[in-house]
Amino acid sequence: MRKILVVGAGKSTSYLIDYFLEKATQENLHLTIGDIDPYTIASEIKNHEACTVIQLDIFQDQERKKVIEENDIVVSMLPARMHMKVAEDCISFEKHLVTASYISEEIKTLDQQAKEKGLVFMNEIGLDPGIDHMSAMQVIDRIREKGGRMILFESFTGGLVAPESDNNLWNYKFTWNPRNVVLAGQGGAAKFLQEGTYKYIPYHKLFRRTEFFEIEGYGRFEGYANRNSLNYREVYGLQDILTLYRGTMRRVGFSKAWNMFVELGATDDSYTIENSEGMTYRKFINSFLPYSPTDSVELKLRHYLKIEQDDIRWEKLLELNLFDAKKSIPLKNGTPAQILQFILEDSWSLSDDDKDMIVMYHKFGYELNGKQFQIDANTIVKGNSKTHTAMAKTVGLPVAIATLAILNKKITTPGVQIPIQKEVYEPILNELKEYGVVFKEYDVPYLGYNPESVYDT
Amino acid sequence: MRKILVVGAGKSTSYLIDYFLEKATQENLHLTIGDIDPYTIASEIKNHEACTVIQLDIFQDQERKKVIEENDIVVSMLPARMHMKVAEDCISFEKHLVTASYISEEIKTLDQQAKEKGLVFMNEIGLDPGIDHMSAMQVIDRIREKGGRMILFESFTGGLVAPESDNNLWNYKFTWNPRNVVLAGQGGAAKFLQEGTYKYIPYHKLFRRTEFFEIEGYGRFEGYANRNSLNYREVYGLQDILTLYRGTMRRVGFSKAWNMFVELGATDDSYTIENSEGMTYRKFINSFLPYSPTDSVELKLRHYLKIEQDDIRWEKLLELNLFDAKKSIPLKNGTPAQILQFILEDSWSLSDDDKDMIVMYHKFGYELNGKQFQIDANTIVKGNSKTHTAMAKTVGLPVAIATLAILNKKITTPGVQIPIQKEVYEPILNELKEYGVVFKEYDVPYLGYNPESVYDT
16 A cells, blocks of 8 residues: 655645545555645545545644655645645655645755655646646757757746636636736746847836737637746756747737736735725725826726727726726725735636636747757646636646656656656656647747748748 | 044035034034045045044944044944944943934834933934925924914925036936936835825836926926835824825936836846846847847837837937947946946036036925915025035035034934924024025915816916
8 A cells, every 4th residue: 555645635636636546446545635624625535435634734743744754655735835844754754755836945955865865856747837847848858869959948838717718808717826816927027038139028018028829729829928037948958048938828918908907006015005995996996096186087097008999908997897986895904916806806706617728838949950940839728617627637637647656666766856857757748648638739930039031931 | 622423424425524624613623534445535624623534444343432432422424224333332422423314213222212311313314304304394383383284295306417517318417326316216116195095106107107396497397206205194293184295306308218217127126137247238228128130229119118209218318328339338247227327327427517406395285274375495406516516515514513503402302313393403494594505485376186276266
């Protein structure tokens, strides 16, 4: 019997838990789920013969150490900042560890010890980071193996609403942590490389510098830059690359409309609004507009943001009830970002029968025998239900597959790592195909950032 | 003999030192100047019979304590963060202390001890903060004494170039710390009150929400909001005020042009530009613009910032040699703000015969016997030379006058304070008049923020 401990049973764990329980008999597994609030876990999970659900406060050292010691491998689905205590215990009791979070400087300090003890500490093995690393490295390694030299890498991911549930003007609903959506792009300029030139975009211009994509059968999307794309040079071994850009995908038009909130200052999370409790949506918006004793909030906003009468952005604001003088905000001393989130959740929450959708789009440019080539690869994953979302599938399944692969000694290289080695990504990507996570590849002309070259061919 | 110690003999101390030396015989003063680098102090000061110049590293505890113990009052013109050690010694050795810096939370903790020992710790007694507090409180107290109720207070200060030296398109040169000019407005939204409504302006809109002023004989100015105007409610006792706004003054058109740098992201101080050393001005600007293999930096910038061909902002950029492909930046790993500062100093430094100018403008709105009134007050102070600037005069003289008034027991109320009490501001404002710091007052109709009311009268 191999014993798996999952700590933290939040939204993203539905597929992860199903995976282990479905394979429990065949693979001889026992699953323990530890959560601070285990009462909400579905009864079919709690009553499963291969599963034990316990209440676990990871800040209680004794409990935590005991349960980690009893298991063979630990999957931490806790918020990223809580991993470290779990990781230290995994070192003490010699257990493997799997997380979907960005590798932290703290976790990195355990690398030497993990190696000495032969332990695999696998991180960044969810969707983004996770599937993006694996699917990108698979293509990059293939290009290198045939002697190609990488000159361009772009990668975009988006958590969106599925077409059949896409029924608002923004073509967007919250399918994941709304707070991250409201704060997206804040905390520093976006940095990337285009044709060998370093480029920097300040937050207030980020949503006005988008790129566009077409995905067969799904239409058009747009992407805006993520914070620091340059980090990926080292990670992917792309030191000499000319273009390096990572971004977030939305439906076309989202960014231009979202930029209205950025322009107003309504996404700011650095200060609190005076007297926010009971403030109407209308008053909230007015607090970002110049005072006038005569002009309406509507006209002031149109003028300030230069919104013409036939601009669809206007309808998008109306759809959010932004000028409503009755709807009010219950938050005490809310920041603009918190209040905006509240207003958006009023409109953008998933209904019970809504489905979500994950989109990922990579571009790989390379040189081979003096010629330039490009491969575009993309995948679309749709959710099945409100609990079995595409997000839960794409975050949870790679974690689950990696966990079993480690137990089965298919992944053996020890140390604190991310899934960029063939040993790791090949079996996982293969198995993900069975679950519908399939990348389609297209050979396209290499245009780089030179649209003129279209006419040269 | 009364002994004054001045620590820190930077740019702003010329008038301060002259004041003490001119009054040395009459007032029986001895001045000691302590500076980390005393070699640059003019010989007429060093050789003055009433003056001793010493080298002083304020981080050397023994030296610092010794010289503070030997004097009767300490004037700290050090950078604000260095005051605390001096202040603690002033408590130990029972010496008065005068600074032109914003009162810090640290300094506030000494209030009780200062009071117990009968020591005056006067802060914020330069120009801004300083003359602004005193000149505002004088009018506010007068309005209150006749039974008026304050409904509006606005206050603007600017350090500018004098009209006779105003010979560039920006109508601006650096007359003070250039770094503060480049970073102005960063670090949080501007917050203020207009007609009872809280208003918030994000940094990227700050320079597009200006107000205008006319000063007799000097033409038009504009003002943009300073960070948190709401702080002044408590300080000035304006808890019920409807409009409260503090700002910075520039010549009309500066803010609109400066906003180009904000839009580009060129004022960002939070990250460093890759390979900044040796980068041309042109490349620096290009790093904020979209990549194009065909379009010039000029066209990309015009398009990005929507600058039409007859827009004066374009000439302003050309005047700064911003598109120069030869001029290069010597800074290693400079932030955008540091690099922009370097480029601006290339154009905006004062020449040897340039003079500076200080502008301050207050508006006071009040209600009396059911009617609304407004007083506008302003002052213009021009510099005499490159060393005897208006900035040095308006920062240094209030400090000097306060110091002597404390020695002469005209200011006696002990404790950590700012100059908002009549005992303090009356004698200082009176004496400042002798040096040409004179406020002109105008009774104007109270318009508040209701421009329509112009037509009602």
